[in-house]
Amino acid sequence: MTIETPGRAEIEAAASRLRGYVRRTPCIEIQGRDLGLEIDSVILKLELLQHTGSFKPRGAFNRVLAGVVPPAGLIAASGGNHAQAVAYAGTRLGIPTEIFVPETVPPIKLSRLRQYDAEVRLVGEYYDDAREASEVRAAATGAMVVHAYDQPDVVAGAGTLARELMSQVPDVDTVLVAVGGGGLMAGTASWAEGDFEVVAVEPESCPTLRSAIDAGERVEVEVGGLASDSLAARKIGSIAFAVAQQHVGQAVLVTDAAIRSAQVALWDRLRLIVEPGGAAALAALRAGAYVPAKGERVVALVCGANTDPGSLE
């Protein structure tokens, strides 16, 4: 089976579609010492300031705007961030939307989700449980499925983040990106085309990409841990795995303790509330899971903020 993966042309088209619907999020350069790093500086891409507090609207809007939406509207399943993004897109575009989320969704994500016009259904413990239920429902209604990561338009939408980043930091050498299902990683690596290296970062407790690389094929893994509300797909996406095999130099793992420590540092030194999945990329630098060369221009994507601020105290 040939996997369709997006290239720069698809990402350029996505960027045109997304104009007016997503924010251009800023970068900030921070001295390494401020974040416990031995390198001179690191650049953070503050995608947590995106609509709904994560990068997910990029893929959601591109999927919806690139296709023809049936009368039944949109349907999606998500651990929380993609759910908010699709609900936001549906509300913004005036399209009926049905969202399936696992019962383990953090209360703050659920309450935000209920702010939108979408119908919300709680099913099962993990993302994949909600996804299966949503697929049964989609077959019945004919709604457009907006997948959380494994559709070319969703990946191309996520790739607009990398396109934007390169206009902001033209001399970027390396981008560290967290992996759950792998949509943001795949979009980033699809844009890179050798202009920069992509380092994929996963929690040890959700090693979907690492396991697939080791096995030479996509495999189901046990998932859990601190970042499981945003990074706990049980299997890496097919597009993400295909892209990673071609374009991703390293896939590294970080502990939950390293993720928590990165969250605390981002609050203490930068006054940013960042969810565990959003802090994973920075955690890989702090924990030494990826060690940049001297002078290397390194960007860590800070890709989500949907956590209860009280969880950091």
Add this chain to the structure above:
Amino acid sequence: MTIETPGRAEIEAAASRLRGYVRRTPCIEIQGRDLGLEIDSVILKLELLQHTGSFKPRGAFNRVLAGVVPPAGLIAASGGNHAQAVAYAGTRLGIPTEIFVPETVPPIKLSRLRQYDAEVRLVGEYYDDAREASEVRAAATGAMVVHAYDQPDVVAGAGTLARELMSQVPDVDTVLVAVGGGGLMAGTASWAEGDFEVVAVEPESCPTLRSAIDAGERVEVEVGGLASDSLAARKIGSIAFAVAQQHVGQAVLVTDAAIRSAQVALWDRLRLIVEPGGAAALAALRAGAYVPAKGERVVALVCGANTDPGSLE
């Protein structure tokens, strides 16, 4: 008495001194509708991402680096943000530092202050009480007084924010800035030189500039309310008043309710934890205290983050 006010040359010199000591903080453009505004968009300057969570290190470092520090080191008084900035500067530069803060300082500001090497003294209820105590002490020790706002080097340091902003948003028309003692407003207006308008924003509960404008001279006012931990000087600074008389087009007032509402909006729509004083400039737009013309490029300075995230729930 002639008041010495800084100009662009002094601000340029400050920017050179501050290199490596302060962060270049980013801007983000947000659609007006996202923040309850009728204008197309507003640009937020995210100075809350500065070291210590406010703009204050700009003035503190410039004062210290522009002068000759005596053996007794540094001394400062502050409602909290300036205290952190001077303590941070003293620690970073290895200079002994003594800080006077009012007993009403919020716990989160006090605990952050205690992270640095500075000696911390708690005195009185308001900023001015702590300031008076610090002046007595400074006369005894001979330490360099780093004023929270009313020294030319402090104002010039704060002005580097406006210089940076103009390089980021060259077509800016209007900058809204919160006023307490007026250091940031004075620095911003001293840089402006007609390239953009400055709108000064004060809480109704701390109207030091408004009262001075109405009286035609600096007067003491009753201060209190939500933003009093950062904006409650009892009298506008002499430099700030001189600059405002020449360079500030409008001085507007906002209610505590409008400030709280702006804080909630910044968290809900942007995932930023902002202190009351840091949200005042945006509050003026949301409350209609300042109404931009169609197409006007408006920047609101988001200048501080030092609040307990729990206070927003």
